[in-house]
Each structure stands twice: as C-alpha cells, then as structure tokens.
Amino acid sequence: MKTFIQACTFAAGALALTLGMASSPAQAASTSPAAAPGATALCKDGTSYSGASKRGACSGHKGVKEWYGAQSAPKPTARAAAPAAPAAPAAGATALCKDGTSYSGASKRGACSGHKGIKEWYGAQSAPQAAARPAAPVARNTAPSANAPAMRQSAPAPMAAGGGAGKVWVNTESKVYHCQGDRWYGKTKNGQYMSESQARSMGARADHGKACS
Known part of the structure; x- marks a missing residue:
C-alpha cells in the first residue's frame, strides 16, 4: 500500500513538472520586454533605442526587433521663421536700401550703391524738392533812350x-480818287486833278467806295 502511494505521488510530480515545462516557453513567447518611454526601437537583446534614424539603430545589440520611429518619438515640426519686421527709414530719407540702411540723396541714380541696391524709393514723398518758382518778369524800360532818335510825325503835304x-x-499809285474836302484831296505824293468821270474811265475807284457826285 505504501509503495502504491509513493508511486502515485511520483507520477503526479512528474506530470506537474511536464506541464510546467510545456507552459514556460509559451509564456516566454507571449511576454516580450517593453520599450522605454520615448524609445524609437526595441533591440533584439531587449534594450531600447531612442535615436531618430533607423540606420545604425541597435548596433551592438543584435539589431532592431521592433521599430517605432515617429510613432514613439515624433520629430519636432519645423516652425516657419517669423518674418523680420521691415526696417524703418530714417527721417528725411528718400530711399531704404536692401541691407536696411537709409539713403537721403535727391537723385535715384546711384542710390544705395554698396548697400545691395534700393528696396523702397520714397523720393519726393519723404524729402520733396523745392518747387521751381517762376522767374519774376523783367521790368522793361519804356522810357525812350536819350540816344534814340525822336520819332518824327510826318506833316501833311500842302495841297x-x-x-x-x-x-x-x-x-x-493806288488808283484811288478823293473828293474835295477829303483829308487826302490834293495831298498824296503822286496824283493829279481831273473830273470824276475821267478818273473812272482810267480805272480809278472812289475812296471807301463813296462817289463824289
């Protein structure tokens, strides 16, 4: 009887050992080491890797077992650089150069030379040029010169x-005849007296078209 009990006990122990050995690999296979927080890879020897590049990861640790990459440690997104505030020109400047310096010359030609050229031109808006004033009229001397010959008024010729x-x-000369009492009657340089009919016959016409008779 005692021998039977010992045999049963030995059999039970062997069965339990067999079951334990069978279940251990399954548990080992199902349980894998966890990667450290922020790791980008889990190496095959169980160590964690936190580099950003997969190339060379887990070197000396049997290689990469699991790669998390950006899922575990996302790369910081590049922020767009804030645009620099434009440089303000100096008071009275006529131009702002590309390197931020101010130019105050009146001419645009050659402005910002040696300063990368003109960025903004203000010209007359910032430093207006003086408006050209019309020249004052020259006063003319209307007084007769002492050396100027005096104007002679021609006296009417005698009749x-x-x-x-x-x-x-x-x-x-003009083929115009004048009636008696006219200011030119008998006073032109060249002329002669005759009847009105004779004057008309020779082609002369009355002064201002007014016949004498």
Missing part, C-alpha cells in the same frame, strides 16, 4: 494847286 469844284484828286 496841290489846281483843284476845285467838279474835280477829284486821283492817287496815280
């Missing part, structure tokens, strides 16, 4: 003799 009633004075 030629031979005129009278019924006769007209014909200006033989």
Whole structure:
C-alpha cells in the first residue's frame, strides 16, 4: 500500500513538472520586454533605442526587433521663421536700401550703391524738392533812350494847286480818287486833278467806295 502511494505521488510530480515545462516557453513567447518611454526601437537583446534614424539603430545589440520611429518619438515640426519686421527709414530719407540702411540723396541714380541696391524709393514723398518758382518778369524800360532818335510825325503835304469844284484828286499809285474836302484831296505824293468821270474811265475807284457826285 505504501509503495502504491509513493508511486502515485511520483507520477503526479512528474506530470506537474511536464506541464510546467510545456507552459514556460509559451509564456516566454507571449511576454516580450517593453520599450522605454520615448524609445524609437526595441533591440533584439531587449534594450531600447531612442535615436531618430533607423540606420545604425541597435548596433551592438543584435539589431532592431521592433521599430517605432515617429510613432514613439515624433520629430519636432519645423516652425516657419517669423518674418523680420521691415526696417524703418530714417527721417528725411528718400530711399531704404536692401541691407536696411537709409539713403537721403535727391537723385535715384546711384542710390544705395554698396548697400545691395534700393528696396523702397520714397523720393519726393519723404524729402520733396523745392518747387521751381517762376522767374519774376523783367521790368522793361519804356522810357525812350536819350540816344534814340525822336520819332518824327510826318506833316501833311500842302495841297496841290489846281483843284476845285467838279474835280477829284486821283492817287496815280493806288488808283484811288478823293473828293474835295477829303483829308487826302490834293495831298498824296503822286496824283493829279481831273473830273470824276475821267478818273473812272482810267480805272480809278472812289475812296471807301463813296462817289463824289
């Protein structure tokens, strides 16, 4: 009886040992070491890797077992650089150069030379040029010069003799005849007296178209 009990006990112990050995590999296979917080990879020897590049990861640790990459340790997103505030020109400047210096010359030609050129041109808006004033009119001296010859007024020529009633004075140069009492009657440089009919026959016409008779 005692021998039977010992045999059963030995059998039970062997069965338990067998079951334990069978379950250990399954548990070992199902349980894997956890990666450290922030790690980007788990090496095959159980160590963690936190580098950003997969190349060379887990070197000396049997290689990469699991790669997390950006999921575990995301790369910081590059922030766009804030635009630099434009440089303010100096008071009275006519231009702002590309390197931030101010230019105060009046001419745009050659402005910002040696300063990378012109960025903004203000010109007359910042430093207006003086408006050209019209030249004052030159006063003319209307007084006659002492050396200027005096203007001579031609005196009317004396009336030629031979005129009278019924006769007209014909200006033989202009072919115009004048009636008695007219200011030019008998006083033109070249002329002669004759009747009005004779004057018309020779092609002369009355002064201002007014016949004498």
